Amino acid sequence: xxxxxxARRSTPRPSSAEPHRLLIGTRKGGFILEAGRGRSGWKxxxxxxxxxxxxxxxxxxxxxxxxxxxxxxGHLGPTxxxxxxxxxxxxxxxxxxxxxxxPEGSKRQKREDGTSRGMxxxxxxxxxxxxxxxxxxWYCGTGPQGLFRSEDRxxxxxxxDGFNLNxxxxxxxxxxxxxxxxxxxxxxxxxxxxxxxxxxxxxSGGTFESTDQGASWRPLNRGVQxxxxxxxxxxxxxxxxxxxxxxxxxxxxxxxxxxxxxRLDRTVGDGEGWVRIGAKMPKKVGDIGFGVxxxxxxxDTVWVLPMDGTQIWPRTSPGGKPALYRxxxxxxxxxxxxxxxxxxxxxxxxxxxxxxDSDPKSPTLYFGTTSGEVWIGxxxxxxxxxxxxxxxxxxxxxxxPRQ
Amino acid sequence: MRVGSILFEYTGGAELVRxxxxxxxxLFADLETRHKGLAFRVLDEQGGLRPHIAxxxxxxxxxxxxxxxxxxxxxxxxxxxxxx
Numbered sequence: 098x099x100x101x102x103x104a105r106r107s108t109p110r111p112s113s114a115e116p117h118r119l120l121i122g123t124r125k126g127g128f129i130l131e132a133g134r135g136r137s138g139w140k141x142x143x144x145x146x147x148x149x150x151x152x153x154x155x156x157x158x159x160x161x162x163x164x165x166x167x168x169x170x171g172h173l174g175p176t177x178x179x180x181x182x183x184x185x186x187x188x189x190x191x192x193x194x195x196x197x198x199x200p201e202g203s204k205r206q207k208r209e210d211g212t213s214r215g216m217x218x219x220x221x222x223x224x225x226x227x228x229x230x231x232x233x234x235w236y237c238g239t240g241p242q243g244l245f246r247s248e249d250r251x252x253x254x255x256x257x258d259g260f261n262l263n264x265x266x267x268x269x270x271x272x273x274x275x276x277x278x279x280x281x282x283x284x285x286x287x288x289x290x291x292x293x294x295x296x297x298x299x300x301s302g303g304t305f306e307s308t309d310q311g312a313s314w315r316p317l318n319r320g321v322q323x324x325x326x327x328x329x330x331x332x333x334x335x336x337x338x339x340x341x342x343x344x345x346x347x348x349x350x351x352x353x354x355x356x357x358x359x360r361l362d363r364t365v366g367d368g369e370g371w372v373r374i375g376a377k378m379p380k381k382v383g384d385i386g387f388g389v390x391x392x393x394x395x396x397d398t399v400w401v402l403p404m405d406g407t408q409i410w411p412r413t414s415p416g417g418k419p420a421l422y423r424x425x426x427x428x429x430x431x432x433x434x435x436x437x438x439x440x441x442x443x444x445x446x447x448x449x450x451x452x453x454d455s456d457p458k459s460p461t462l463y464f465g466t467t468s469g470e471v472w473i474g475x476x477x478x479x480x481x482x483x484x485x486x487x488x489x490x491x492x493x494x495x496x497x498p499r500q
Numbered sequence: 501m502r503v504g505s506i507l508f509e510y511t512g513g514a515e516l517v518r519x520x521x522x523x524x525x526x527l528f529a530d531l532e533t534r535h536k537g538l539a540f541r542v543l544d545e546q547g548g549l550r551p552h553i554a555x556x557x558x559x560x561x562x563x564x565x566x567x568x569x570x571x572x573x574x575x576x577x578x579x580x581x582x583x584x
Contacts, residue, residue, distance in 0.1 A: 172506055172552040172579040173541040189537060195545035207546075217544040 117454065118497045119463055120164070121471065122151035125489035127166045129184055130471060136461060139484050145187055146178055152492045153224040153449055156183075157250065159232045165190075165251040167221035167237075175221045175239075179251050194218050194237050194245035194254045196261065208273070211264040213243055213256075216273060223449070224251075225285040228292035238282035241273030242299045244311065259312040260297070260305075269316065269333050271301045283448065284340040288347050296340065296350070303335035304352070320371035322356040338387045339448040344455070346396035353389040353401055353448075360428055374428020375401075382415050382422070382433075383407065388451030392477070393460055397427040400434075400453070400462060400478060402446050412445040419444070421462065421478050434474065437481035444468040449493035465491030501527065503538075504578040510538035524555065525565040527575060542577055554580040 117136050121128040126144030145151075149168035157163040162181055168189075169175040175194075178187045199205060199215040207215030220240035227234025227246075237245045237254060244257040260266065273280050281300045288294035293310040296317070303318040316333040323335055336355035343349045348363040351374075358375030362368065375384025385406025392398035400423045405415045414420060419442045420435035444466035451464045462474035469488035474481045501517050503510075511517050517535060521527035525547055528539040542553050547565050549555055555562045556576040557569065569575070 170506060171582070172550070174544060174550055176537075176541070193540075198546055215546060217546055217548065 118156070119452075119471065119484075120154040120156060120493075120495040120497065121465060121488065121491060122154040122166065122449070122493035122495075123469070123489035123491050124150050127151045127154045127178075127184070128488060130484060136473065136475070141485060142184055144489075145180070145184055149176075149178070150492075152220060152222045153495070154493060155224045155226060155495050156497045157226050157235075158497070159226065159229060160250075163250050165224050165235060167224060169220065175218055177221055177237075177251060190254075191252045192254060194221060194239050194243060194256070196243060197256060208267040211268065212266045213241075213261045213270075216241060216243070218243060219279055220281075222281050223283040223285060225287070228287050229289070230292055236285045236287075238285050238297065240279045240281045242270045242280050242282040242302060244282055244285070244297060246311070257311040259307065259309075260314055263314060269302050269305065269314075270299055271334055275301050284337065286340065286342045286350075288342065290347060296342070298337040298340045298352075300338060300355070301334060301336050303333040304337050304340055305333075317361075317369065318371070319369050320373070321352070321354060321359055322373070324356050339389050341389055341391055341399075343391040343396050343399070345392060345394050349396050351389050351391060351399050353386050355385070355406075358384045358386075358389070358401055358428070372428070374424065377424075377429060378403065378422060378431050379433075382420075385410075387446060387448040388464070390451055390453040390462065392457075393453070393455045394457040395425070398423065398425045398477075399428075400451075402451050402464060404445065411443075413443045417441045417443050421464075421474065423478060434478040435481070436479065438472070442466070442468070444470070447492055449495070450491050452494050452496050454496045463494050463496065465494040467491060501531065501575040501577060506579045507538060507541065507577065510535045510541065521569060523565065523569060524557075524562065524567050524575070527569060528565070552580045552582045554578045 117132045119130040126147045128143030130139050132139045152167045154166040164180040166178045177190045177193045179190050180187045196216040197214045218239045222240050223238035225236040233250045235247045235251050244260040245254045247254045284298040286296040295307045298304045305314045306317045307314045318335050321335045338353050340352045350361040352359040357373045359371040360374045361371045378384040382403050383406050386401050386403045389401050400421050402421050419438045420433050422431045424431050446464045454461050460477050462478045465471045467490045471485040472481050473484050519527050519531040521530050532539040557572045
């Protein structure tokens with residue numbers, strides 16, 4: 098794969114004097130929690146566009162002021178809103194992601210030509226700012242699975258044909274009706290060294306890689322287990338819940354999957370084999386969950402938030418005892434972190450609702466719950482405090498990267 | 501056309517808007533020229549009526565945007581009672 102050094106992203110320069118912002122997407126609108134020095138005195142702004150279902154809310158790290166927020170009501174179709182003044186005013190964008198139609202007069206049903214033609218976008222699910230060298234470019238992953246690109250800061254969107262119109266699309270994406278909210282495309286990852294090198298993941302479908310900015314794609318799932326299909330280690334069809342490029346090493350990926358926690362080192366061996374590092378989690382806890390986040394400067398350190406995957410998948414923490422787990426040695430061992438968290442809590446933390454800020458001296462974790470609470474884990478999760486309660490069902494919590 | 505309150509954002513707060521067309525789809529295409537964004541909230545990119553929108557041609561329920569509006573005086577576009 099080509100890695101253009103000239104496109105290297107600038108190194109984040111965190112400053113404790115800057116405000117800390119959490120961008121929160123909920124079932125009833127968007128919110129921002131903002132704090133000053135020491136991450137104290139948090140103040141809540143919002144709701145933004147009350148009543149709209151926000152699956153993702155992100156700030157453009159390249160201009161530091163454009164916020165994009167997905168939306169949609171139960172009755173109306175999916176949409177998206179934009180603010181250019183940090184949330185004071187929101188405007189619906191001009192057009193949102195749409196699948197192509199079937200050719201006029203076609204007697205085929207949708208997906209029968211192998212592509213996404215004829216399908217309907219039901220949800221704008223995942224927003225990803227483009228590469229630092231491409232200001233104005235954003236990507237959106239949808240439900241059912243589609244990849245879309247904007248070149249005007251999110252105002253207009255076009256399908257990435259190399260994926261949506263790929264003749265393997267229907268085969269790779271398995272189904273458009275996965276559980277529980279439909280199939281999703283998420284974890285759109287862009288190599289900070291090369292705008293053309295991308296990854297995406299699908300629930301269901303697995304993880305895929307492109308080295309030509311989305312013109313072509315190939316599966317990247319070797320070693321990732323499937324327990325819900327006839328073949329245990331297929332080429333594709335896995336269920337990654339969240340995949341990250343580690344902030345400290347873009348040649349290392351971590352994955353929280355429906356079937357465990359994995360690590361992939363692109364520079365080891367042929368760079369294609371995932372290793373199940375969740376096998377070292379305590380047996381009573383298991384290694385099922387939604388989110389995974391990486392330390393800003395230590396490639397061996399990641400955190401996960403396990404959930405009960407033993408029998409009927411209630412999507413709560415095992416035993417209703419919320420906790421995060423951290424590894425500091427790339428998955429050889431794990432440490433439980435639950436100081437300050439409730440002894441009993443029956444919420445879910447969704448894949449976009451676990452995050453970390455980029456301060457290398459004191460990386461701070463945040464997560465939002467389906468019961469409307471936002472928690473902070475100071476000093477890498479050594480101690481948790483509740484920052485907000487009584488918010489709607491939380492879909493996403495995003496920090497603001499600093500450049 | 502009479503729209504439910506969930507669409508007032510696209511009609512400037514008006515419950516009644518005027519439009520014309522031989523079919524439901526043509527009516528929405530005509531309305532879209534004056535009420536930008538309205539059509540896509542009701543009809544998806546393949547021309548299908550969104551699942552939780554209730555559409556009535558006068559008193560008759562309609563689920564097909566290709567239906568002809570011959571003789572129809574009022575189209576009602578409402579949020580369906582889909583539970584909750």
